[in-house]
Amino acid sequence: MPTWQQLRDAKLDEYADAADGWGKVSSRANSDKDRVDNGMFAKVHHTQKGEAATKAGGDIQQLSRNYQYLHTECGLIRTALNGLATELASPQKKLKQALEDAENLRFTVKPDGSVEYPTDSLVLSPGTHSAEHGAPVPLAPGKGEGVGSADANKGKAEDIAERIGDAVREAAEIDGRYAAALRRLKAEPGLTVSDETLADTAKDTRALQQAAGKYADDDRIPKGKSPQDNAEWWKSLTQEQRDEYATLYPASVGALDGLPSAVRDDANRMVLAETRAQTQLELNAIPKPPQQYLPNPGGSYPAVITNPAYREWQEKYGNRKPELERIRNGIDAVQGRFDATGKDxxxxxxxxxxxxxxxxxxxxxxxxxxxxxxxxxxxxxxxxxxxxxxxxxxxxxxxxxxxxxxxxxxxxxxxxxxxxxxxxxxxxxxxxxxxxxxxxxxxxxxxxxxxxxxxxxxxxxxxxxxxxxxxxxxxxxxxxxxxxxxxxxxxxxxxxxxxxxxxxxxxxxxxxxxxxxxxxxxxxxxxxxxxxxxxxxxxxxxxxxxxxxxxxxxxxxxxxxxxxxxxxxxxxxxxxxxxxxxxxxxxxxxxxxxxxx
Amino acid sequence: MALNAAWEELFGGTAPPGQPATMTLAGVPAPDSGGGGGGSANLKADVSPWHEAGNTAGELRTSTATSLTDLDTANDGVGGGTAGFDSSGALTEILGTWKARLTAVRDECGRLEGALKSTGRDFGERETATRNKIAAGAPAPARKEG
The missing domain is CATH 3.40.50.1820 (Alpha/Beta hydrolase fold, catalytic domain)
Known part of the structure; x- marks a missing residue:
């Protein structure tokens, strides 16, 4: 948790600059992915057959998955850092205003955030006192103490202490929220991008939608508007804002009629890859169906009975499994078309x-x-x-x-x-x-x-x-x-x-x-x-x-x-x-x- | 060595006895290594799709290396300028993991560049014939190398 001095001195531009760097990596990975997808796979896969050509094709697909992974996650990190910098600017500004007020009144802000002020009273003896964040009656500073405590500075000092404390507390909340979001966004070691990793990416995206909701609000994405309005909205954004919406809300951006096809394509491919991974993982978790019939333990007629375990399996997975397989087949058909780019x-x-x-x-x-x-x-x-x-x-x-x-x-x-x-x-x-x-x-x-x-x-x-x-x-x-x-x-x-x-x-x-x-x-x-x-x-x-x-x-x-x-x-x-x-x-x-x- | 076996060595990730795996990846020998210069003249002359794919891998290697540099530069100031913030610590933690990932991707591009180009060189001349045979549904011929 930052101190008030650290909040005051924080160079929030550093976060924004870092965000730019992550954004560059994300965008570059996106165009690199296009280069892999648009021809590289077809070049090796459709010109030769055999185990090694299949392996080479697999290596290239793995490369494509890596660029997808980098595009998404580095894009999310960019947004997290921008959100952090933007949100922290508000408490930092509040703090600086409070500090300025203290200085103008010749109060001293102590390292612990308390505010030292000289007594300003006709009845009290001169000296210095200290006001702290969380004074008993902070909303009526100095006026709640009754006759004999009419120290004009006391209220002002309490107000300043309150504002300093609030700013620091607010900054700590923001910092904690984004730190947790950032820690989620670490890369898995190695070169593999497993289904688990891609499914996590989808979860990371939802988590950041929550954490950065104040900064990048999906309410600003047009809903139920005309395609012309959608196109106008898109045009009104900076490139960075576009990139952020596309990586943080890919499903919404991908579905928006009127947006450039290349933008929708990138967003939808992200959703496609993550959905493929989630679907496969759920399929993997479904056990094999138990044997359908068992010999009748109660006699010779009927010769077999339906296995209760099979019935249970049917209830649980009977509808879900073909549903998941249907989705996977559809995704694979789309992926098949991606892979065919350059062929014929x-x-x-x-x-x-x-x-x-x-x-x-x-x-x-x-x-x-x-x-x-x-x-x-x-x-x-x-x-x-x-x-x-x-x-x-x-x-x-x-x-x-x-x-x-x-x-x-x-x-x-x-x-x-x-x-x-x-x-x-x-x-x-x-x-x-x-x-x-x-x-x-x-x-x-x-x-x-x-x-x-x-x-x-x-x-x-x-x-x-x-x-x-x-x-x-x-x-x-x-x-x-x-x-x-x-x-x-x-x-x-x-x-x-x-x-x-x-x-x-x-x-x-x-x-x-x-x-x-x-x-x-x-x-x-x-x-x-x-x-x-x-x-x-x-x-x-x-x-x-x-x-x-x-x-x-x-x-x-x-x-x-x-x-x-x-x-x-x-x-x-x-x-x-x-x-x-x-x-x-x-x-x-x-x-x-x-x-x- | 049969061509398929050569590919297996390049793409299968199995090292020949007595050599570390990286040797096969990085040390793809050019057939004309006696001619000097790594055979770049050969590459220009050969327009097989595998060579083109290899060239793309080379460009991706460069591009990914640039991303590595970008991350370093961009995150340079964060630690000093934002002391006391947990987010800075979190950023440092994840930065390392992404540098490792980018490094792995960059190296993979380098490996693929060498492997694809080398394979393309091996069968580049027969490329068209093979493709035609595949189109006709015939299995790819196994060729012996000298």
């Missing part, structure tokens, strides 16, 4: 959204191939029925193929896999045991529509901030994803324009509209595909997800119907097909090149 020319990935628990357990994954803030053409693919985090790999792959096919047209493109809604689980009667399929109801789309609308606004805002214009955007909906797009397009215009410049739907069961114009786009920017053997458009029109039983592939909808050469409901993104190539043509704005039905 795939560009760097931007994780624009990650939350395994939201959307009624379906989760949220938003991943861009290439930077959408600077791309000339951005396509957003919205998956359909049955989508959930555990099976997101196939949808990520579709966005990859969209990127490869449209990039091949010679354009600067970014393709985004957007999954951020509670998707219906069943597509047709009896699917997943539902007599009436969930996808026949439009409420899933109604709920998800505002989120998609805001995301598209954010994409536009971030593009304008980075490139000065909105760029060309295409929304692509598969199956029920097209129904969601229909709802979102009718939720309102963005920047006085339609939700996207072009809308493409594949296997659409209806868009809650009976003509393209209702979606804010003219018919020439509406593109629909219905492959041979894809029964969803017909099924959708029967249950009325369109309006007046009209689906986008119907002529009366008023859009273009593109020719397909794929079969069924799920092959529109097969490589080397016209179905995929047509989408790529729309994405890059080569409308002449599209083959119509």
């Amino acid at each position: 020319g795939l560009p760097e990935a931007y994780l624009l959204g990650f939350d395994p628990h939201t959307n009624n357990g379906d989760g949220r994954i938003i991943l861009a191939n290439g930077n959408p803030d600077t791309a000339d053409h951005t396509a957003v693919y919205v998956p359909g029925t049955g989508t959930e985090i555990g099976g997101i790999g196939g949808d990520l792959e579709r966005a990859n193929r969209l990127w490869t096919a449209s990039h091949r047209q010679g354009a600067d493109v970014s393709t985004i896999m957007w999954f951020d809604y509670d998707a219906p689980r069943s597509a047709y009667p009896t699917d997943k045991g539902d007599a009436f399929p969930e996808a026949a109801r439009n409420e899933y789309a109604e709920k998800g529509a505002p989120t998609l609308h805001t995301f598209m606004e954010g994409t536009r805002a971030a593009h304008e901030a980075a490139s000065g214009s909105g760029g060309h955007t295409t929304l692509i909906g598969h199956s029920y994803g097209s129904t969601l797009i229909g709802e979102a397009a009718q939720a309102g215009r963005i920047f006085d324009g339609p939700i996207a410049d072009d809308i493409v739907v594949a296997g659409s069961p209806g868009m809650q509209a009976d003509r393209a114009a209702d979606l804010g786009v003219s018919g020439e920017h509406m593109w629909a595909m219905g492959a041979e053997g894809d029964n969803v458009p017909l099924g959708g029109s029967l249950v009325g997800l369109g309006e007046d039983w009209v689906v986008p592939t119907d002529p009366e909808f008023g859009g273009n119907v593109m020719k397909t050469d794929t079969q069924g409901h799920s092959d529109y993104w097969n490589e080397g097909t016209l179905s995929l190539d047509n989408q790529a043509k729309v994405i890059v704005g080569d409308y002449e090149g599209v083959t119509l039905d």
